[in-house]
Amino acid sequence: MDQFIFFLNKVMVPGLVTGSVYALGAIGVTLIFGILRFAHFAHGDMMTAGSYFAWVMATALAAMGIVLPIPLGFVVLPVSMALTAGMALFLDWGFYAPLRRRGAKPVTLLIASIGVTLMLQGLVRLVFGSSTQNFFVGSEEKVIYRIDLSALGGTRPLVISQPQIMMWIVTAIVVLALHYFLTRSRLGKGMRAMSDNPDLAQVSGINTQLVVIVTWIIAGALACLAGTMLALDVNLRPDLAFNIILPIFAAAIVGGLGNTYGAIAGGMLIGFAEALAVFNWTAVLRPFEAYLPNGWTFPDTLSLVPPEYKLTVAFVILVITLLNRPTGIFKGAST
């Protein structure tokens, strides 16, 4: 039983957390790819910027003496999401739309997004410095639940933090809302149509300008959500994003670029793959030592990948997918 709890604590919980963050980011990336047809490299930095918006507002609220049972970072989410959506629209207007009008190729737009990445990163660090911040402002502290499972025979508790639970709830709500939007609303279906066949969408009279605007709004809002969640779970750092952009791309590509549900699945897949890869299997297999032949023991640590290489897992999955099935495990938008 203890082994199971250990597994839950070390694999299921982190996997779900990382998976949710990746999924939310990947949805934005895949939407932008499906509708605007380019790889938006600056997405990670949009997440960072969004989380800094939230942090600034939370700090301001704390300075005014406001204390609430849930972290202030959460409370300001609607506003910071709106701000990030606005920023996304601004970035498109300033940097991507002019190039699109000139008929730029997808790679040119990728490079343009790299330029935006650099500007955002530099700006964030210029303004906020390079140090790590605690997202819990004022007198807040992270609330951690230790669930006692002794009734089921366990001696160690299941450890889940409040931000993590909130993250799962919010992610689930967002995913459901998105699903309804895409399948029930006129605009959502218009987005799917444009992702499926942009020429036909235009010919059918679908308001492509509006679809582009809505895409950036959704992508920006979700990026802020993902970034804030991550910062609440770990901590707030300027390079929060850059470490994440490649796993997010991996998730989007694995799920099939343009396929929103694929992005969610891809995000979860990679989140769990990372957790499983660095997991120390020995701890779980210890009880079975008795069944081994005389004198054999498990090595102290038996993990597929040493912890330092955790980031490599996503890259390897990305490269393997690109080489074997560039269209993704699920069917994505045709290239």
Add this chain to the structure above:
Amino acid sequence: MSATRRTMLTYLGLVVFIFLVGLWQGPQNITLLLAQSIAYALIALGLNIQFGYGGLFNFGVMGFLMVAGAATVFVSFPVKPDFWGSDGPMLLGRALIAFLAGALLVWGARHSDKLGVKGAWKSTLVVVCWFIAYVLYRSQLDPAAQYIEAKSGWIGGLGLNPVLGWVVGAAVVAVIAWIIGKVTLGLRTDYLAIATIGISEILRNFVKNMDWLTRGTLTVSPVPWATPLPQDLQAQGVSIDNSFIYARLGFIALTVVFLVVAFFLVSRAYAGPWGRMMRAIRDNYIAAGSMGKDVTRRQLEIFVLGSVLMGLGGGMLVTLSQIFDPSSYQPINQTFLIWVMVIVGGAGNNWGTILGVLLIYIIWIVSDPIAQLLFLNLSHWTEQVGWGAIPEIDSRSLQMRVFVLGVVISIALRYFPRGVLPEVVRRDK
């Protein structure tokens, strides 16, 4: 105006610019800048071959530079007797054998269809062989790594001439480029970009963590020079200030030879039939393929050739700075910087590339002191207003470079999409 006049005028402007910056920053700094620029110029020429001539989107430049740097260190750093005297070499030898055996196993599995193993069976066999190869390699490497790190820290070098190090670095990079190229060159352009970023990140992770090979985060220094070091000159009685200037000039004299030769060879190739074929492939991939030219092989050629230049430049950079620090390799500093240089300067135009290198590198370096000035002034003002001084001015000013780089590339894409000195398309008569 004609292309040649444009080139000359732009270069004139560039020389004036460099001169002014030199006046401001001082001769030591400007010589260092120029020396670094030559190395970057080689790297950028390499990227220009890959992208400007071949249309290939190699975003893994950083990985190549890192590998070349590591190879240069290994070749040129003094020998470590306590490594060679221990069991280290033998253990490494066994790890190498395990590596080769594993590679052979996987290669065999991938070609097992010749033995009649097909379809799903073959895929399973390949996966199983990968797994076995990995476990085998790790089983030999992990104890070797631990032993070396415990006994002698790391394996040290071979104590040979740094120039040889550069050449070896270029060769190693060429091999890696060949492997990567073989595997990835079939991908669509933006997928190729992402794949190369991913691969270079994987490479970086490996090199960073192989403490036994590269001393990891502890860094390796000082890496020896092929030309006299400032310290050597000082020992001969040269003043400290001048010693830096002369030493760097000496370094420049050596490396500029490489640059000139490379430039000449590349430009000749471009103008000749090989260059024409490359451009045909780049401009109309599908048509060229249908004409029977072996497109993938040509692309592989371009990829490897470009990477050779990158390897040379990467080795030079490490030798010049005398430090090999794996964590100093960031995509921003290496990959993106070079890309901006090539795009702003003019992809497909060698003169444009050199211009791009000098222009962008100076802007990159100069952004830091300018930002410092700005921040210091701003900080005085905030102090007066009562908000207190601005903390961490040093590290923030460094970030200005990144911001400026982003601005530059955005402006370039919008207003100079073909670069300051665009490719000169000769009408073939």
Add this chain to the structure above:
Amino acid sequence: MPIIEVKNVVGGYGGVPILNGVNISIEQSDIGVIVGPNGAGKSTTLKAIFGLLKVTSGSVLFEGKEIANSLPDKLVPMGLSFVPQERNVFTSMTVEENLEMGGFIRRDDISGTLNEIYDMFPVLKEKRRQQAGELSGGQRQMVAMGRALMSKPRLLMLDEPSAGLSPRYVLEIFEHIVAVNKAGVAILMVEQNARQALAFASRGFVLAQGQNRFTGTGPELIADPDVAKSFLGG
């Protein structure tokens, strides 16, 4: 007043123009058919009308209003609709969703029109929840037409509607087109199946090398020996 007039239009995709002074004119009640050899500029004419390429000289008038070089999503609310030859359905969306997309611009309740389309194409009603990508060529063509009709256009343009269809479906499509026209929609279509299409065309245009060669009613053109010899394949 003709519902659509193409007057001396010169245009192309940039570079050498494909249309070198094309003239087309049909009334609201017409079925207009454009035929001609490959490269004559037939599809290009339709695309020029619908703003999908650059018109460098001449004018395109819809109900008297100049519409040359307009954006397609402005033209649909005006009453034009276009069925491209290829990739003319949203393959990842259901039949019903495809039709809904046709009605995107409409602010009123589209269920009435939806039912009309289902009456016209009963097989679509049967397969309304199926993905359009899974349908046969002929059924897809019906989805494409249905989608174009959802915006209640006054002019429906079709680019080679019978392309790639089996003979039975070709007949069926043409019957549908005639029925739509009878319901009050002007038709302008390009066809490779020249004889069959011209048989029910009230205005026929034979194009070659970006210019008009022959104009008349469909049956007139079929009967004309010059036309038959050069352009209708004997």
